[in-house]
Amino acid sequence: MTAVKTFLLFLTMAFMGADVPDAVNTVVPYLVRIETIGGHEKVGSEFANEGTSTGVLLDREGYVMTGAINFLHDPASILLIFPDGTKKVASKIASDHLLMLTLLKANDFMVSEMVPLSTRSKSSIRVGEHCVAVGMVFSSEPNLTRGIISGKDRIWGKAIQTDAAIGPNNYGGLLIDLEGNALGIPVPLSMMSNSLTAGAEMYDAGVGMAIPWEDAWALFPKLREGKDLQRGSLGLGFKDNQTFIGEPVIAAVQPGSPAEKVGLKVGDRIIKIDDISMPTALDVTKNIKLRYAGETLTIVFQRDGAEQKVSLTTTETGKNDGE
Numbered sequence: 557m558t559a560v561k562t563f564l565l566f567l568t569m570a571f572m573g574a575d576v577p578d579a580v581n582t583v584v585p586y587l588v589r590i591e592t593i594g595g596h597e598k599v600g601s602e603f604a605n606e607g608t609s610t611g612v613l614l615d616r617e618g619y620v621m622t623g624a625i626n627f628l629h630d631p632a633s634i635l636l637i638f639p640d641g642t643k644k645v646a647s648k649i650a651s652d653h654l655l656m657l658t659l660l661k662a663n664d665f666m667v668s669e670m671v672p673l674s675t676r677s678k679s680s681i682r683v684g685e686h687c688v689a690v691g692m693v694f695s696s697e698p699n700l701t702r703g704i705i706s707g708k709d710r711i712w713g714k715a716i717q718t719d720a721a722i723g724p725n726n727y728g729g730l731l732i733d734l735e736g737n738a739l740g741i742p743v744p745l746s747m748m749s750n751s752l753t754a755g756a757e758m759y760d761a762g763v764g765m766a767i768p769w770e771d772a773w774a775l776f777p778k779l780r781e782g783k784d785l786q787r788g789s790l791g792l793g794f795k796d797n798q799t800f801i802g803e804p805v806i807a808a809v810q811p812g813s814p815a816e817k818v819g820l821k822v823g824d825r826i827i828k829i830d831d832i833s834m835p836t837a838l839d840v841t842k843n844i845k846l847r848y849a850g851e852t853l854t855i856v857f858q859r860d861g862a863e864q865k866v867s868l869t870t871t872e873t874g875k876n877d878g879e
Contacts, residue, residue: 582736592631618662622728691726722764740766788870
């Protein structure tokens with residue numbers, strides 16, 4: 557590190573607080589710089605986020621978790637640069653299209669030992685506590701922004717919200733607390749769209765999202781099998797103006813959807829999903845939007861004053877509109 561870079565990093569850390577340098581240094585050994593080459597410059601109507609991004613080293617074998625947006629353009633080659641300067645070609649293993657995360661694997665990589673990353677559970681995270689978003693996109697030194705946790709269970713229950721600047725500089729990196737514990741992985745997310753770039757428009761706007769580390773880690777063994785995970789749908793919907801405050805009365809059922817196949821109809825009121833009470837349309841929507849394609853669930857609904865029960869399996873979102 558040059559004297560100028562060292563001085564600038566010192567000034568940044570000093571401005572952000574004396575507790576930040578130690579916290580960031582704790583996670584630097586797990587941050588991987590990702591460089592991609594080639595691939596599609598444009599997918600559909602969306603432009604790719606080419607260039608450099610960040611990932612998180614998960615284990616001794618070189619598995620790295622990052623944001624799915626970093627691989628929108630399906631790069632022809634992937635290079636991982638580890639904190640010690642080691643460079644390895646990597647392969648994309650699989651992506652999760654619900655939480656927008658991608659798993660990579662470095663080729664011919666193995667470290668003799670690795671201390672587990674220090675993490676926090678979702679339940680322990682407090683709204684109002686300080687946090688730092690860290691990426692590794694410019695060089696061997698981390699780039700970081702500081703803020704607070706401004707919300708939990710955002711984007712239909714998927715994400716932690718922070719006012720720390722979240723964007724291409726730290727997508728796929730880490731959101732940490734001031735003790736260096738991993739809280740989540742920053743990714744762009746939106747309430748209104750499920751595309752890979754949805755939420756990127758809020759870049760540096762004080763509304764950043766991160767997938768809780770607890771949820772990202774739970775994905776690791778699933779993605780390691782090499783199969784993409786898709787969002788699930790039942791093919792039912794509620795009135796637009798009642799999604800958040802309305803009753804869970806079905807307003808639309810898509811033809812050919814799982815909901816139609818089991819006989820659900822417009823006007824049916826959903827009472828429970830998997831024995832969990834659903835008092836509002838919002839409760840139903842959040843429950844379904846956290847489901848993967850292929851999940852089986854039981855719905856208790858009310859029709860003409862009588863309760864009925866059906867079992868159905870979610871299908872891949874996009875094949876049927878609605879929840």
